[in-house]
């Protein structure tokens with residue numbers, strides 16, 4: 001290859017984490033099979049959790065050519081054409097696309113987790129490369145494809161205080177001393193003081209031994225059945241559902257009793273800064289993040305838990321759920337017949353554009369100032385470089401790389417929905 005084409009199909013890679021939906025019930029499995037029918041065989045017993053699209057070395061995205069060349073290799077070979085000089089200058093790298101784009105299909109709750117900022121990521125990668133595979137931060141955004149549930153950020157402190165006051169098992173785990181200090185302190189302390197008090201409560205929970213929290217968790221689960229009103233119906237149901245997945249787990253305390261439980265309808269989004277505690281619970285989403293796989297876990301998981309690092313690093317901000325949501329915005333650089341929703345968080349590495357057709361027609365986009373990866377999640381249509389004769393089939397599961405400054409056109413040829421998501425990065 002003497003240069004890199006401006007628009008071409010790629011094949012993403014799947015991760016079979018235990019929490020993924022099983023077999024063809026997983027959008028990840030369906031998309032992977034549709035995009036690579038010759039090689040992908042769906043195992044109906046297997047969980048298909050994540051479909052990765054990007055140049056992160058842990059799960060290569062490849063070209064559908066004979067030797068399945070990695071997209072990372074092509075980018076490294078032709079950085080000017082695939083990333084563009086501005087992106088190379090801005091991120092100081094000629095080796096990879098600054099974002100990682102994923103489809104997640106969630107059957108069971110993911111780990112209670114947070115992701116490091118750049119400083120912490122460098123330290124963790126240097127000291128523990130096995131658990132922290134790169135040195136990058138990992139702010140992320142989730143856009144709901146189906147109804148979606150997640151824990152995101154700490155509950156407002158008055159809500160945590162109320163639960164501490166009325167659930168004796170929670171109070172016992174935290175200790176009467178810290179419970180009292182939290183109760184009397186949150187009214188008057190300044191924000192820094194409030195965060196310190198929240199960290200004390202969280203630290204007591206996270207550092208409690210299994211021998212202490214397991215019986216208390218079991219007692220709480222029983223109480224959600226004997227006295228659901230004490231928790232409220234939604235919380236009582238959530239505790240029972242997650243206990244069924246991870247019996248008597250510490251996540252029942254640090255997740256259910258301390259983190260915001262947010263539900264998103266299709267098209268709604270949340271954005272998580274580095275060091276914000278979260279855990280996705282159910283549904284199918286598009287997820288975009290800075291190109292990293294650094295996850296600091298502490299509950300609802302069989303994977304490596306780094307409790308001390310998590311307790312130390314969190315932001316301890318405490319905002320209501322509504323403030324965690326990211327509203328879609330119009331996208332002025334497209335014109336035509338589709339509905340455009342731009343999800344644009346305050347992060348340099350990525351934005352995500354949803355293009356939704358419900359009638360025949362076309363949508364023309366100006367070239368963007370950086371690389372894009374686009375996946376079709378519903379229906380079928382065509383994609384082409386504006387002015388070109390050849391239009392490529394764009395069906396559910398198909399993934400495309402779009403080079404910087406390449407003006408593309410999406411074409412819908414029917415009245416059935418044709419939806420795609422395009423992650424991109426601009427200097």
Ligand SMILES: NNC(=O)[C@@H](O)[C@H](O)[C@H](O)COP(=O)(O)O
Pocket residue numbers: 017050102110111112113140278279280287289295297301303
């Ligand atoms: N919030 N979502 C993410 O960060 C995903 O991109 C990660 O890949 C998931 O956290 C992986 O979850 P587990 O570590 O298997 O529990």
Ligand SMILES: [Zn+2]
Pocket residue numbers: 113114115140278
């Ligand atoms: Zn995460």
